[in-house]
Amino acid sequence: MTASVSAPDFSNSPTSTTPQFWTWRGFRICYRQQGNSGPAMVLVHGFGASMGHWRKNIPDWADFGQVYALDLLGFGNSHKPTPGLVIDYTFETWGDLVGDFCREVVGEPAFLIGNSIGCIVVMQTAVSYPDWVRGVVQLNCSLRLLHDKRRASQAWIKQVSAPILQNLLAIKPLGDFFFAQLATPKTVRKILLQAYRQEEAVSDELVELLLQPSRDRRASDVFVAFTRYSQGPLPEELLDQLPCPTFILWGEDDPWEPVQLGRQLANYAAVDAFVSLPGVGHCPQDEAPNEVNPRVRDWLQQQVQREANP
Template identity: 65%
Template structure:
């Protein structure tokens, strides 16, 4: 159950390429901020951040197409589920709904989406904040550096999951409360933050028609931009926050992203896992507010 019943109004809907996109917004003053969730999540993953940031910012949290309350069209028909697609969605949302440049804040693959949006549409981004950025370790260009078991095993698993019956069975086994909770307990440094509410937030959209196909389409996606491709050409300043207890995105590799000149700060969050905004919102909210307040004012979109 949602423990914030009096904080949020019903989700709003924006039509993008003919598909309904769900988003939440709060705040009436200050620069705009767009929050971009990670794989399999939704705007609800920012429920602990939206009200606090909205005290000084106009906050928008969007459900990427294929996730949350947004449409889940069949992959490959009218939509391809790629980071470029999601990046364009965020950029179009900034122009059509927000109406001015915004700070783009992402978690996990949401970081790549935010950077892609900024790189392909430089006029929409005031800055990017990256929370445990996906390193995309199963990308085609990175597999040679992996242990041979993962280097060989990942493509085999992808081929198996591309068989409809196998893929659907795998998704149905994965999309169970006990399984989701077990995965979250691995990803979060503090198990106490893995609540029934959090499990429900992730489980509810997984029941939608088309959710399995979207999930399987992304598991087969091994191309597209890497963070080290986007950071050198990022047209705006960046800050990186990294939970040191993240089992999926190694901190030692994450540190390498701090070497790019666009990165103003690289901040370690000790003992925090893969989703700092949910596990340590008091830290994340304070850091984001301080950093955004240091940036120059926006110039209206033309």
């Protein structure tokens, strides 16, 4: 990608309306909304991403529902308060944010759709705010393989190296330097080519979409805070408490969240269906929207019908 590539232009795209802002606990949260009737959907991105990661899904889903895509606190165009001073970047924090968003902005119970760590966020929301969540869709849920509770099952090198790296990143000059090495077009593209199976999906637009928020002066602090976060809920713990049905989609070629481990989540009672997608990586909604969009739409319509005819 050359320096002449600018931020993604949503102004003439059918995927977006004008960005809007909602104040949550004194912080500005950015979101977009499309669709005027039908079931409400709230889309939650993964780590390092933003609501633009749903640009290939929103138009289709807005044909039959009200779609809201937001930037979590610390990401995209939302506020990035300094971690630990006034707020912590945890799944409980983000779950509270999404729950309040459903109540104050959406104004009705919604279906929540997440990718990667966004799946943990939406499940946490459903557990904490069951009256505001109708169902959950998960796309390659983060298995949180570096969680403290999983450390004993990891290879000894990971058991030793992960805490050392986390402690080093806590030293601000080192954390800032590490982040600066990652937040370049070349490195972002290289990471995406690992996460995506279909190389043509890794476009200049996508690279810039992920890079643009990293230029915020506090983006490094948020990045380091989350990479050092090894506590909080595991997906299976939330699935065990989930008060609503969930549909799980999984790109089979995800290098970070192995599908063989993902399939184990299908054993929980809350899982209505588990579908794996061959030849797709960690972000199915962006890499294979033609496969994801109709499957999600069909499942949501089934849930609406089930609610109408229990």
